[in-house]
Amino acid sequence: MNPPSSTGAAYAQAVAAKRRQVWLGLLVLGICVLLSGKAAEISFAKLTDNIGNFGNYIYRISHLESGQWVLSDPLEWFWGWKRWLGLMAETLLMAYVGTVLGAAAALVFCFFASKNMAQGNWMVFATRRFLEFARTVPEMVFALIFVAAFSLGPMPGILALAIHTTGALGKLFAEVVENIDMKPVDGVLATGGNWLQKVRFAVLPQVASNFASYALLRFEINVRGAAVLGFVGAGGIGQTLLEVIRKFYYADVSALLVLIIGSVMVIDALTERVRHRLLGQEGQS
Numbered sequence: 001m002n003p004p005s006s007t008g009a010a011y012a013q014a015v016a017a018k019r020r021q022v023w024l025g026l027l028v029l030g031i032c033v034l035l036s037g038k039a040a041e042i043s044f045a046k047l048t049d050n051i052g053n054f055g056n057y058i059y060r061i062s063h064l065e066s067g068q069w070v071l072s073d074p075l076e077w078f079w080g081w082k083r084w085l086g087l088m089a090e091t092l093l094m095a096y097v098g099t100v101l102g103a104a105a106a107l108v109f110c111f112f113a114s115k116n117m118a119q120g121n122w123m124v125f126a127t128r129r130f131l132e133f134a135r136t137v138p139e140m141v142f143a144l145i146f147v148a149a150f151s152l153g154p155m156p157g158i159l160a161l162a163i164h165t166t167g168a169l170g171k172l173f174a175e176v177v178e179n180i181d182m183k184p185v186d187g188v189l190a191t192g193g194n195w196l197q198k199v200r201f202a203v204l205p206q207v208a209s210n211f212a213s214y215a216l217l218r219f220e221i222n223v224r225g226a227a228v229l230g231f232v233g234a235g236g237i238g239q240t241l242l243e244v245i246r247k248f249y250y251a252d253v254s255a256l257l258v259l260i261i262g263s264v265m266v267i268d269a270l271t272e273r274v275r276h277r278l279l280g281q282e283g284q285s
Contacts, residue, residue: 061254070251078255084237088263091236094157094229095222101158102165103215106131109166110173111199116185117177128174135167139225143234157234161222172214173207180206209278216271216278223267227260 062070070077078084111117113127139160146156184202193201230238237260244252 060250064251070254077251084256084259087237087240088259090154091226092223092263094154094236095161095219095226098158098161099165099215099219099222101162103169105166106169106173107211109170110177113170113174114177116182131167131170134163135171139164139229140232143229143232147233152233154235157226157229157236160229160234161225165218165222169214169218173211176207176210177203213275213278216275220268220271223264
């Protein structure tokens, strides 16, 4: 047995070595950040010189054209609330339809992307590459392509959200399927069940709550995404938001932002409760 002094010295050396590694890592990180900033032409001087413009913009959007605080006259602030609520409803419907279509497609593809369910490695490889493509290309790019193909309106936004949702949920669903208990699957196969029966009676009961939870989480994300897709003419409230920004209607900008943020907060709160209940019921079963 080593004497206490020897043990203490070894511990001190290990701590010192660990500390040196931490400081070396921070130094390398700092150098990488500086080099990246230089390559990206980030100018801190420009940031400090123009930071006041940001504060001035916040001041402008928080005041009406008359110079009064926006909360002093809510009716004047939300003068177009009827039309804006209609556009917000269109945005929510875009997110809903895009999520449903994408989740349905992901439900199909996830079984072909799971090693324990697919018929061969080539199928797993091809499906995973397709899902990677679907979720790697930004929704905005898909929306621009579909706007050129289908003209302005909600359709390009729905298709863009559906494709991106397919890629994102397909990966998550496949990971859930790969972690299931295979004993029920073996039981169905032992009784002569085919592939569809294996999925229906052995896999879906194990993964349904997780699939629903991920789909609801994706719906939250798509609500925010649908609002942004309007910037390229893909329907919803984003198109109006871009218009008022370009025309410098400052009070309208803040009103639309409050409407979007409030809607997203409500959707997040509701879907979070549903997701927790679904996962809680799965934990109790």
